[in-house]
Amino acid sequence: MTEILDGEALAAEVREGLVAAIERLADAGARPTLATVLMSEDPASETYVSMKQDDCAEVGIEARDIGIDPDAPAAELYDTIDDLNADPEVNGILVQMPVPDHVDKRRVLRRIDPAKDVDGFHPENVGRLVAGDARFKPCTPHGIQKLLAAAGVDPEGKDAVVVGRSDIVGKPMANLLMQKTAGGNATVTVCHSRTDDLAAKTRGADILVAAAGAPEMIDGDMLSEGVVVVDVGVNRVDADTEKGYELVGDVDFESAREKARAITPVPGGVGPMTRAMLLYNTVKATAQDAGVEVDLP
Numbered sequence: 635m636t637e638i639l640d641g642e643a644l645a646a647e648v649r650e651g652l653v654a655a656i657e658r659l660a661d662a663g664a665r666p667t668l669a670t671v672l673m674s675e676d677p678a679s680e681t682y683v684s685m686k687q688d689d690c691a692e693v694g695i696e697a698r699d700i701g702i703d704p705d706a707p708a709a710e711l712y713d714t715i716d717d718l719n720a721d722p723e724v725n726g727i728l729v730q731m732p733v734p735d736h737v738d739k740r741r742v743l744r745r746i747d748p749a750k751d752v753d754g755f756h757p758e759n760v761g762r763l764v765a766g767d768a769r770f771k772p773c774t775p776h777g778i779q780k781l782l783a784a785a786g787v788d789p790e791g792k793d794a795v796v797v798g799r800s801d802i803v804g805k806p807m808a809n810l811l812m813q814k815t816a817g818g819n820a821t822v823t824v825c826h827s828r829t830d831d832l833a834a835k836t837r838g839a840d841i842l843v844a845a846a847g848a849p850e851m852i853d854g855d856m857l858s859e860g861v862v863v864v865d866v867g868v869n870r871v872d873a874d875t876e877k878g879y880e881l882v883g884d885v886d887f888e889s890a891r892e893k894a895r896a897i898t899p900v901p902g903g904v905g906p907m908t909r910a911m912l913l914y915n916t917v918k919a920t921a922q923d924a925g926v927e928v929d930l931p
């Protein structure tokens with residue numbers, strides 16, 4: 635029987651665990667506050683940000699929702715970040731990616747105070763992660779680590795294949811899986827758009843993380859029996875539905891589940907965990923700011 639890894643259920647557990655930490659912070663006079671900044675009219679980005687806001691409300695994190703006209707000068711975004719950095723009531727800052735082409739993404743990431751960088755994308759935080767001294771683990775790879783652990787999948791000694799080399803998922807995922815620590819110790823292969831004979835690589839995977847952003851690019855033929863499949867893809871494809879589209883992953887679920895020991899669904903697998911780990915990082919940032927020790931789930 636293939637186990638379906640339920641990200642919704644595990645994310646609910648993480649949120650529950652955070653409530654205790656948030657109450658402890660409240661006793662110390664600290665209310666976690668997350669500022670989300672959206673400079674886009676992309677419907678998917680709008681949906682992601684509004685879900686993040688809803689999650690905050692559910693656990694008792696104060697959410698500030700800042701929208702910037704995508705045609706506004708880049709300086710408006712940089713100035714907004716400066717204001718949020720200087721605001722002692724703001725513990726976490728998230729600038730939803732992607733930003734418009736006229737905005738320098740790297741400048742945005744460098745501008746966010748590393749202590750408020752709950753995405754973990756600032757070069758200082760990337761460096762700390764690589765060095766094995768993470769301050770904030772990026773939310774998607776961290777959520778995947780939690781999903782694997784909850785399913786009793788220990789990466790130690792396993793061949794892990796990450797398909798995709800993005801700064802948000804592929805690179806930090808590979809790094810976390812190779813770290814000499816619990817949840818790591820895997821032998822990691824990173825594949826990408828220039829990889830020769832992708833199927834030969836993916837067939838060698840004990841753990842496969844698909845994060846290429848290409849609908850159903852990995853099917854059962856590209857997998858070996860007993861693999862654990864983690865599908866990060868959220869792709870809108872045209873479909874005869876009310877909305878005119880449906881969401882599919884980077885993995886062809888039906889053929890992959892025939893081979894897999896365990897697999898994440900889309901939606902309901904990785905996505906909810908990404909959002910839960912954003913709350914986790916916001917609580918962690920607040921505890922660090924307040925100098926209060928809290929137990930994190």
Ligand code: GUN
Nearest residue numbers: 728729730731732753773
């Ligand atoms: N766009 C897609 N995923 C993410 C994420 O995890 N954080 C931010 N800031 N933008 C994203």
